[in-house]
Amino acid sequence: MEIKGVLFDKDGTLLEFHQMWLKVSQGVVAALLTRYPTQVEVTATALLEAIGVYGERVDNYGLLASNPVEDTSKKWFDMLAPQCDFVAFNHEVKGLFNQQVEQMPELIQTLPGIKSTLINLKQKGFKLGIATADTKDATLYSLEQAGIIELFDFIGYSDGDIEPKPAPALMEAFCQHCDLHAAEVVMLGDTVSDMKFGINSGARSVGVLTGTASQEELASHAELVLDSVAEFTPCLLKSA
Ligand SMILES: [Mg+2]
Structure with missing residues (x-):
């Protein structure tokens, strides 16, 4: 898809x-x-x-x-x-x-090249969302502070009201909000839990090395591992 x-x-x-x-x-x-x-x-x-x-x-x-x-x-x-x-x-x-x-x-800063990548994806018509394990207040505050909050169609957090990653609840909420099927979505994250979340949801998973996990840790759970989200474009994914 x-x-x-x-x-x-x-x-x-x-x-x-x-x-x-x-x-x-x-x-x-x-x-x-x-x-x-x-x-x-x-x-x-x-x-x-x-x-x-x-x-x-x-x-x-x-x-x-x-x-x-x-x-x-x-x-x-x-x-x-x-x-x-x-x-x-x-x-x-x-x-x-x-x-x-x-x-x-x-200390709240976007990683290098992230903002222009997000703007580029947005301009191409992709629906963009956040699925974080952080609380509502800290999520909204940090996205606002980083100057990227307005680029997202959906902001999902784990504040005790929805089952956290790797359960598929946040993916389902994103898909419902943006009228998408999980198979039309790619999940980008820096942890094995993020990759499992993508898989559990029926979405695609791409790992990035800007966080805590190594290439080896992510590779067995991800379709692709990139140095950073700044390198990401959906054409890198094989058509499924
Ligand atoms: Mg993370």
Whole structure:
């Protein structure tokens, strides 16, 4: 089928990931440890490693790179054993992530060549969408800040109201919104979870190396692996 829509992961695919999310996750952890100082003996390093942040390295399969914030909240809730219930704790963690993102607007940047690629695809008539594991507030804020929000026909996030990637729910929402079939859509992302999401949805999957995963990790799940979204054009895909 002819490609008519392109769905993108956000962080590590369109926006710079490492600098920003390292600083954001470190900031959230510092704030949490101040908030829950005497509950149990848990170090910042242990909280960060639990979500896949090892020093300056972010694990492609870890919760920070691949999962919604809620999964990070669950992990930290178990570790910190706070006196509040999970709903309140999750609300607080999401709030801290959003706050940290908004405190670092200078770190929100599109990867090189991304904006012109998006404009080009838009001008050619492709429907463009976002499917991110990030929360609603942080997603809208960062796309706005990066100056690309108006290029998207659909913005899908994981804020506890829709099943996150790799389940196909965000693809179904994009297709419904833009009147497309999944087979007419290509998913571009930087993680194995993004590639599985494309496959689970019946769409095409293209991996990019601007995020956390290596060529080897993505290649077995992707139709194609590119250095960056900036190299992408739908003619690169074999007609199916
Ligand atoms: Mg990503």
